[in-house]
Amino acid sequence: MSRTQRLFDLLQLLRCHKYPVAATTLAEQLGVSVRTVYRDIATLQSQGAEIAGEAGLGYLLKPNFMLPPLMFSYEELQALRLGANWVSKQDDQQMTLAAQNALAKIAAILPDSLKLQMERETVRVGPSAEKAAVAVPLSQIRQSIRRGVVVDICYIDAQAQLTTRRIWPVLLGFMESCYMLVAWCETRQAFRHFRVDRLKQYHETDQRYPQSQQQLLRAWQAIQGIPDNPIAY
Structure with missing residues (x-):
């Protein structure tokens, strides 16, 4: 690998992290020594790359720094x-x-x-298990999440009972056998997972829930033991 390519790869790795990343991690991913990473960081900084941090603390590429266009592999x-x-x-x-x-x-x-x-097609998505039909368009659910609105639903629970809930939709999961909606349930005062094919009614209210979708998502991830997404876009 040429040094120019390595510098581009280092910038790309830094762009993929929204939190400071250690030089040891960068070195491992690039297949070089930590000392080489230190030298390359210094080179990029001297050429105008806005990289914050220092040895022992980690490095972070400032979000307003524009990378030159990179070709895809x-x-x-x-x-x-x-x-x-x-x-x-x-x-x-x-x-x-x-x-x-x-x-x-x-x-x-x-x-x-x-x-x-x-x-050139060398890989292909194979057939998957057929999902149960859904009565609520997925695009409508995604819009509710994007707008951060409170929703009233009628839902068939695991005991086949029809229940009425008021929820704050947070995340739509595309599972192998079904679509799953993660939401804060006002009735249960907890996060709940709702199968979209069991939603019988779905009505947006004119209310916005008090927290942001990102705050709710992080709270749900903490409960599930899922680390916060380290990728920055």
Whole structure:
């Protein structure tokens, strides 16, 4: 690997973290020594890269720093295509269209050699278990989450009882066998997981829940023992 490529890779790794990352972690991911990471960080800083931190504390690329355009590797292109193909198999037409448009935008800026690589299909999403039909459009649930509104639902619980709940929708999970809605339930005063195929009524109110969706998501993750997402976009 050339030094120029290594510097680009280091910038890319830093961009993928929203919290300071240790030089030892960067060195392991790049396959170089910690001393090399220190030298490369200093080089990038001298060339104008806004990298905060120092040895022993970790490094963080400031979010307003613009990276030069980077080419995708073959594996990255295949991963993007695989992910888009998986999304297109879900019961969400808006997400299907968004995935197709995203791939088209990526293909439009690729050089011809990489376009050929992207068109080569070496991996494919196989058939999955058929999900139960849903009465509530997934796009409507995603909109509720995005707007942060309180929702009234009628739900068939695990005991096959029809219950009425008032919830704060937080996260929509695309599971293998069903779609799962994570929400704060005012009735239970706790986070609950609702299968979307068991939602019989779904009505948005004109109220916004008092916390942000990100705050609720972090609280749910803490309960579940899920670390906060370290990836920064």
